[in-house]
Amino acid sequence: MPIPIIYNVRSVRARWTSSIVAVLGIAGTVGVLLAMLAMADGFRHTLVASGSPSNALIMRAGSNTEMVGAVMLDQVQIIQSAPGAARGPDGPLVSPEVVVIAPMPLKDTGTDANGQVRGVSAKALEVRPFVHIVAGRYFTPGLDEVIVGKNAEASYAGLDLGSTVHISGVNWKVVGIFDAGGSSFDSEIWCDATLLDQAYNRPSSAFQSVTVRLPSPDDFPKFKDALTSDPRLTVSVDREQDYYAKQSEALTRFITIMGSFVAIVMGIGAVFGALNTMYSAVSERSREVATLRALGFSGSSVVLSFVFEALFIAFVGGVVGCLFVIPLNKYTVGTLNWQTFSHVSFSFQLTPTLFIVGICFSLFMGLIGGVPPAIRAARLPIAAALREM
Secondary structure, X not given: OOOOHHHHHHHHHHOHHHHHHHHHHHHHHHHHHHHHXXXXXXXXXXXXXXXXXXXXXXXXXXXXXXXXXXXXXXXXXXXXXXXXXXXXXXXXXXXXXXXXXEEEEEOOOOOEEEEEEEEEOOOHHHHOOOOEEEEEOOXXXXXXEEEEEHHHHHHEOOOOOOOEEEEOOEEEEEEEEEEOOOOHHHHEEEEEHHHHHHHOOOOOOXXXXXEEEOOOHHHHHHXXXXXXXXXXXXXXXXXXHHHHHHHHHHHHHHHHHHHHHHHHHHHHHHHHHHHHHHHHHHHHOXXXXXXXXXXXXXXXXXXXXXXXXXXXXXXXXXXXXXXXXXXXXXXXXXXXXXXXXXXXXXXXXXXXXXXXXXXXXXXXXXXXXXXXXXXXXHOOOHHHHHHOO
């Protein structure tokens, strides 16, 4: 016959001081783990959201980032006429683009960060329909004008609507603010690709990537085959979404590994705290345990009872840890994208899956910290403990 659960709940309440120590230790560990995982998920979500399943990204064969890509104007013309590209009122929805890094002063610290400047075509908003101008207007091709992402405007000094920003010896006027739906484009500055080439003394016929809108995601294989089989082209063709997912892998892997390492180190401390709490409970309740055994409860019932108590404490700690990190959800921070070496703003992403991971991790710590004391409780000599009453 199992020992009633209410007995364990009352025991935790009666020894609330030591229980709180164990709860806080587990809560801190769960909180740190979830914060790191939410950071990794937020960064991954931001980059993956930059890609559309209906867009194809073309770069020079062998290029792993746009920064080292090279696509010439004659190749762009071939790409525009390839079967599978979507067409708008003014022709194929194709945007040849240039990407550079420019020093931008951060508002918070005043120090320079690597801001990403993207030279795009007049069709950039048609190619990426999830990008919307929320203030001002789109830049006029051929003029020294820029539009900036909402996170770039919030992160960098001097990017307010109507201000002038100095990039590579050219004064550019900020004429618009755009919202890219939480993607990494929100951290970018966009301008005319040809003018950006000129500002950096590059040939105006050279681009680093070409983004093509497809009628539907299902048209990608046909479009890719048409380009990769063309002897005039030596390019790589990826779904835009897949490209940005790859861009997130290095940093998210690092954050996840570091977060797990810190959580394991803290978890060891939390387990020792739980062990201390449960061993103290066994020591203080030796007569209670002996009485339960004398009343007919088996050793396995005692073990299950103490394990449940440890799991109960751990569960409370896990819930408290989850509550600790809730304020971080959607909190925006900035970091360096290791692939492009540019500054990217992103938000912590707390999902139900992460909360489940946190609770399971807390229960695991409770199990490790509860089994040894439970076994010790079951092995207490009944007669000796009863003589102490």
